[in-house]
Amino acid sequence: MELKQPIISLEGIHYCYPGSRPILKDLEFNIFKGDRIGLVAPNGSGKTTLFHIIMGLLKPSSGKVNIFGKDRRTEQDFIDVRRRIGLLFQDADDQLFSPTVLEDVSFGPLNLGKSKEEAVAISIKTLEFLGLDDFEDRITYKLSGGEKRLVSLATILAMEPEILLLDEPGNALDSAMKSKLIDVLNSLNITYVLISHEFDFFSETTDQIFSMENGKILLDDEVYLHIHQHSHKVGKQPHEH
Numbered sequence: 001m002e003l004k005q006p007i008i009s010l011e012g013i014h015y016c017y018p019g020s021r022p023i024l025k026d027l028e029f030n031i032f033k034g035d036r037i038g039l040v041a042p043n044g045s046g047k048t049t050l051f052h053i054i055m056g057l058l059k060p061s062s063g064k065v066n067i068f069g070k071d072r073r074t075e076q077d078f079i080d081v082r083r084r085i086g087l088l089f090q091d092a093d094d095q096l097f098s099p100t101v102l103e104d105v106s107f108g109p110l111n112l113g114k115s116k117e118e119a120v121a122i123s124i125k126t127l128e129f130l131g132l133d134d135f136e137d138r139i140t141y142k143l144s145g146g147e148k149r150l151v152s153l154a155t156i157l158a159m160e161p162e163i164l165l166l167d168e169p170g171n172a173l174d175s176a177m178k179s180k181l182i183d184v185l186n187s188l189n190i191t192y193v194l195i196s197h198e199f200d201f202f203s204e205t206t207d208q209i210f211s212m213e214n215g216k217i218l219l220d221d222e223v224y225l226h227i228h229q230h231s232h233k234v235g236k237q238p239h240e241h
């Protein structure tokens with residue numbers, strides 16, 4: 001019987017920003033096709049750093065990054081990774097750079113070699129899927145925080161990624177937008193890892209929860225369902241109701 005191989009495998013990853021303390025220390029993390037993973041840890045734990053290592057935006061000082069069955073080291077190696085994995089940045093202003101929404105969302109498909117007409121059609125369809133009908137001509141910098149967040153997600157989904165890395169996707173979303181995001185994630189049938197601090201959000205969108213401590217990933221094996229006024233998954237992390 002063939003053993004299931006992870007589609008992302010990180011082994012012995014160390015990372016330290018220049019002049020700072022070590023952030024990731026001998027970190028191990030395997031992600032399998034179909035995983036819907038939640039990642040929760042206090043601010044400064046290295047969650048965003050971890051996503052940036054997977055995308056090749058930061059290079060680990062040591063350790064092995066294997067994605068889609070290939071070791072990834074050079075800038076060239078990560079071109080393929082960035083086409084196939086969509087990263088939603090923690091800050092939407094890092095994601096959006098074009099004057100209009102349509103230009104931002106069609107940028108990815110155009111880069112993948114689609115014609116202008118195809119890219120526009122994909123963009124409009126993706127915006128509609130996210131409940132952003134008629135957003136094409138909106139001026140990006142004038143959008144609300146929540147709208148920027150969903151347009152950022154549109155820029156990624158328009159590239160039809162195989163994996164999503166979502167860095168605090170619920171930030172700045174009002175409750176209607178959050179419900180939309182939950183519906184979208186549940187309808188996608190895609191592998192993803194999402195960072196959040198909200199356990200209610202995890203319980204609706206993820207199957208496993210991991211945490212980070214001392215630069216390592218921990219499986220939050222105390223995840224369980226409990227019942228009080230409502231029921232949801234809860235991990236080791238303190239949380240409020």
Ligand SMILES: Nc1ncnc2c1ncn2[C@@H]1O[C@H](COP(=O)(O)OP(=O)(O)O)[C@@H](O)[C@H]1O
Pocket residue numbers: 017018020023041042043044045046047048049050
């Ligand atoms: N560019 C940087 N230069 C130096 N330190 C950084 C930089 N980016 C992040 N850090 C530090 O690295 C640590 C981990 O950051 P980050 O990965 O953003 O954590 P998280 O996403 O879990 O809040 C924090 O202490 C943060 O201040």
Ligand SMILES: [Mg+2]
Pocket residue numbers: 047048049090167
């Ligand atoms: Mg972060």
